[in-house]
Amino acid sequence: MNSLKRxxxxxxxxxxxxxxxxxxxxxxxxxxxxPPSKVIEMATGFPTGLYYQFGERLKEExxxxxxxxxxxxxxxxxxxxxxxxxxxxxxxxxxxxGGVADxxxxxxxVSIAGMFxxxxxxxxxxxxxxxxxxxxxxxxxxxxxxVAIGNEGSGTLALSTTLLNISGITENEIHAEKLKPDQALAxxxxxxxxxxxxVAAAEAPVLKKFYEIPGIRLMSFDQADAYTRNLPYLSKVxxxxxxxxxxxxxxxxxxxxxxxxxxxxxxxxxxxxxISLLLSASYDVxxxxxxxxxxxxxxxxxxxxxxxxxxxxxxxKDGPSFLHRHLxxxxxxxxxxxxxxxxxxxxxxxxxxxxxxTAKNFLLRLKLAQVYAELRDLExxxxxxxxxxxxxxxxxxxxxxxxxxxxxxMDSKELYDLKGHVGDVRARLNHLYS
Numbered sequence: 408m409n410s411l412k413r414x415x416x417x418x419x420x421x422x423x424x425x426x427x428x429x430x431x432x433x434x435x436x437x438x439x440x441x442p443p444s445k446v447i448e449m450a451t452g453f454p455t456g457l458y459y460q461f462g463e464r465l466k467e468e469x470x471x472x473x474x475x476x477x478x479x480x481x482x483x484x485x486x487x488x489x490x491x492x493x494x495x496x497x498x499x500x501x502x503x504x505g506g507v508a509d510x511x512x513x514x515x516x517v518s519i520a521g522m523f524x525x526x527x528x529x530x531x532x533x534x535x536x537x538x539x540x541x542x543x544x545x546x547x548x549x550x551x552x553x554v555a556i557g558n559e560g561s562g563t564l565a566l567s568t569t570l571l572n573i574s575g576i577t578e579n580e581i582h583a584e585k586l587k588p589d590q591a592l593a594x595x596x597x598x599x600x601x602x603x604x605x606v607a608a609a610e611a612p613v614l615k616k617f618y619e620i621p622g623i624r625l626m627s628f629d630q631a632d633a634y635t636r637n638l639p640y641l642s643k644v645x646x647x648x649x650x651x652x653x654x655x656x657x658x659x660x661x662x663x664x665x666x667x668x669x670x671x672x673x674x675x676x677x678x679x680x681x682i683s684l685l686l687s688a689s690y691d692v693x694x695x696x697x698x699x700x701x702x703x704x705x706x707x708x709x710x711x712x713x714x715x716x717x718x719x720x721x722x723x724k725d726g727p728s729f730l731h732r733h734l735x736x737x738x739x740x741x742x743x744x745x746x747x748x749x750x751x752x753x754x755x756x757x758x759x760x761x762x763x764x765t766a767k768n769f770l771l772r773l774k775l776a777q778v779y780a781e782l783r784d785l786e787x788x789x790x791x792x793x794x795x796x797x798x799x800x801x802x803x804x805x806x807x808x809x810x811x812x813x814x815x816x817m818d819s820k821e822l823y824d825l826k827g828h829v830g831d832v833r834a835r836l837n838h839l840y841s
Contacts, residue, residue, distance in 0.1 A: 443678035443680045443681050443684075444499075444678075444681075445473060445474055445475060446474070446475045446476075446477065447469070447474060447475070447476040447477065447499060447500060447681070447685075448477050448479060448496075448497045448498045448499055448500070449462050449465070449476055449477065449478055449479060449498070449499075449500040449501065449502075450479045450481050450486070450487040450490045450491060450498045450500070450501040450502070451478055451479060451480060451481060451487070451501075451502050452480070452481055452482070452483050452484075452487075452502065452561075453480060453481075453482075453483070453587065453588060453613070454480050455588065455589065455611075455612055455613045455616075456483075456588070456607060456611055456612075456613055457523075457525075457607055457608040457610055457611035457612070457613075457669075458483075458502040458669065459478060459480055460610075460611070460612060461502065461522065461523075461669075461692065462476070462478035462502070463478055464692040465685065465688050465689065465692060466478055468688035468691055468692060469684055469685070469688050472684060472735075474684060479498060481560070482558060482559065482560030482561055483504070483557075483558070483560050483561030483562050483563065483564075484502075484503050484504040484507045484508070484560075484561065484562030484565065485507065485559075485560045485561065485562070485564075485565065486560040486561075487501035487502060487503055487672075488501065488503060488507075488508055488513060488516075488672075491513075491516060491672060491673070491674070492512075492513050492515070492516065499673060499674060499677065500519075500671060500672070500673045500685070501671075501672050501673070502522070502669055502670070502671060502672075503562075503669070503670050503671075503672045503712070503713075504525060504562030504563075504565075504566065504606060504667050504669060504670075505521070505525075505640045505641075505667030505668040505669070505670055505710050505711065505712055506565075506566060506569070506638060506640035506641065506667045506712065507562045507565040507566065507667075507712075508712050508713070510712050510713060513713070515674055515675050515676075516672050516673070516674060516675065516713050517672070517673060517674070517675045517677070517713050517714055517715065517716040517719075518670050518671070518672055518711040518712070518713040518714065518715050518716065518719070519670075519671040519672065519673055519677075519682055519685060519686065519706075519715075519716060519719045520670070520671055520686060520689065520705070520706035520707060520708065520711075520715075520719055520723060521668035521669065521670050521705060521706060521707040521708070521709060521710045521711055522668075522669050522670065522671055522689060522693065522705055522706055523608050523610075523668070523669050523693065523696050523699075523700060523705050524608065524609075524642065524644055524666040524667075524668060524669075524699045524700055525562075525606055525607060525608050525666055525667055525668065525669040526606070526607075526608075526609070526644055526646070526664040526665065526666035526699070527563070527566055527567065527570070527604060527605070527606045527664065527665060527666065527667075528604075528605050528606075528607065528614070528625060528626075528664065529543065529546075529602055529603070529604055529625070529626035530595060530602065530603045530605070530617050530620075530623050530624070530625060530626075531543045531601060531602040531603075531623065531624060531625075531626060532595065532598070532600075532601055532602070532622055532623055533622050533623070533624055534622060535552060535601035535602070536548060536601075541624075542624075543602065543624070543626045544626070544627060544629045545574070545629060545630055546570060546571060546574040546576060546630075547574055547575065547576065549571075549576060549581050549601075549602060550576060550580045550581060551580065551581065551582075552581055552582065552601040552602055553581075553582040553584070553599065553600045553601045553602075554581050554582065554583055554584070554600065554601060554602045554603070554604065555583075555584050555585075555586045555590075555591035555594065555595070555600055555602070555603040555604060556568065556571070556583050556584070556585060556604050557585065557586075557604055557605070557606070558585055558586055558587040558588075558590075559585055561606075562606055562667075563604055563605055563606040564585060566604075566606055566667065567604040567606075569638070570634070573634070573637060573638070584600070588605055588613050588616075589613075589616075591603045591605070592613075592616050592617060592620075595617075595620060595623065596620045602626075603617075606667070608669065608696065608698075608699070609646075609650065609651060609698035609699045610695075610696055610698060614651060615652075617657075618651070618652045618654075618655040618657055619655070624658070624659060625646075625651075625657060625658040625659075625662055625664075626662070626664075627658070627660075627661075627662030627663055627664070628643075628662075628663055628664055628665050629663075631643040631663045631664070631665050634665050635665060638665075640667055640668070640710060640712065641665045641666065641667055642665070642666050642667075642668070642710060643663055643664075643665060643666075644663065644664050644665070644666045644699050645661065645662075645663050646658055646661065646662050646663065646664055646699070647661055648660050648661050650698055650699075651698075666699070667710065668707070668709070668710030668711065670710070670711050670712070670713070671685065671689070671706075672713055673716070675716070677716065679718040682716060682718045682719050682722060683718070683722060686706060686719065686722050686723070689705075689706050690706065693705050693706065706723065707723070708720060708723050768818075771814060771818055771821065774812065775821060775822075775825055778805060778808065778809060778825060778829075779825075779828070781801070781805055782805065782828065782829065782832050785798055785801060785802060785805075785832055785836070786832060786835065789835060789836055789839055790839070792840075795840050798836060799836065802829075802832065802833055802836065805829060806829055806833075809822075809825055809826055809829055810826075
């Protein structure tokens with residue numbers, strides 16, 4: 408029993424136990440704060456569209472930081488939202504067109520940032536609007552026309568449908584066809600269509616294919632302000648003459664278009680390190696996207712459907728964290744993980760350290776009290792001659808235990824007082840039995 412007590416109160420054993428506890432808690436927190444993945448799956452759009460091209464540019468940027476970004480071609484925004492919300496798809500980032508998503512259906516998705524304007528371009532054949540002077544100025548003029556409104560799963564289809572509905576145009580009043588951009592391009596070129604809706608940034612490669620079609624023009628939305636007031640996720644954007652193609656003089660005069668914002672979206676449990684990585688990379692990519700947006704206008708926190716992730720909001724406002732500003736990406740990640748683990752440990756153990764002296768003093772008092780209790784029993788039995796031999800043996804055991812007690816300099820007085828009292832008891836026994 409005495410041996411067991413010595414083991415319990417052994418400072419070395421206590422220190423070992425504390426270290427084991429500390430290491431165990433650190434290991435648990437290390438598991439609970441996992442490192443970001445080195446592989447990103449990003450849903451974009453058609454290979455001819457800017458979503459896909461933007462993903463390819465991001466892929467090049469993040470590769471220098473040891474991260475592989477796999478760009479997945481899709482049908483567009485609706486497909487991207489379905490993939491992003493499906494845990495089995497493996498997709499953890501996606502490009503999404505503003506104004507398309509029913510946010511209530513995707514409670515676990517958040518925005519990282521708006522990346523660029525993505526105007527809705529309405530290309531039309533002049534001969535189809537002879538009665539209006541060859542000009543398409545309001546969507547109401549499309550009644551009775553053959554119009555491509557975007558393919559299934561695309562943001563173009565969702566937005567064009569919304570615009571037609573708000574313009575009072577029903578499905579029965581136009582000959583609508585749900586076509587992919589290349590299909591719509593071919594039919595417009597052959598004269599089988601009168602107009603084509605396409606949502607794309609000014610830098611999108613797909614727009615270049617429309618330039619050489621003879622007799623086509625771009626619609627100027629004369630009611631742009633009305634649309635943006637009714638649909639707040641849209642912005643009015645001015646397009647100077649010849650901006651898309653100086654060679655082909657497109658557009659042929661200054662026009663105004665309406666534009667949602669293309670947004671990078673992810674799940675709400677995304678690693679903050681991945682947010683920092685992709686935002687940093689996007690700044691470099693977007694330097695070349697200057698046709699419609701002002702320098703430094705994107706990435707932006709405006710024009711998004713999904714709530715902005717807290718870490719993205721901080722990044723957009725204050726820039727990268729201290730660690731990511733001064734250290735290589737993965738070095739910053741591992742240092743950041745270590746800090747996130749150490750801080751909770753300090754929160755746990757710093758208050759604990761303040762109680763250690765009290766606990767240590769309590770244990771010492773407990774040991775001394777046990778000895779005093781045994782001494783009291785000895786004194787009670789001292790007047791029984793039959794217990795003489797037993798009393799001396801018990802006293803020797805007590806003396807050995809007291810001599811083995813180790814205390815700090817601050818507790819020396821209590822130990823020496825106890826030794827003096829043990830000596831007093833031995834003196835009393837010697838006097839009684841002499």
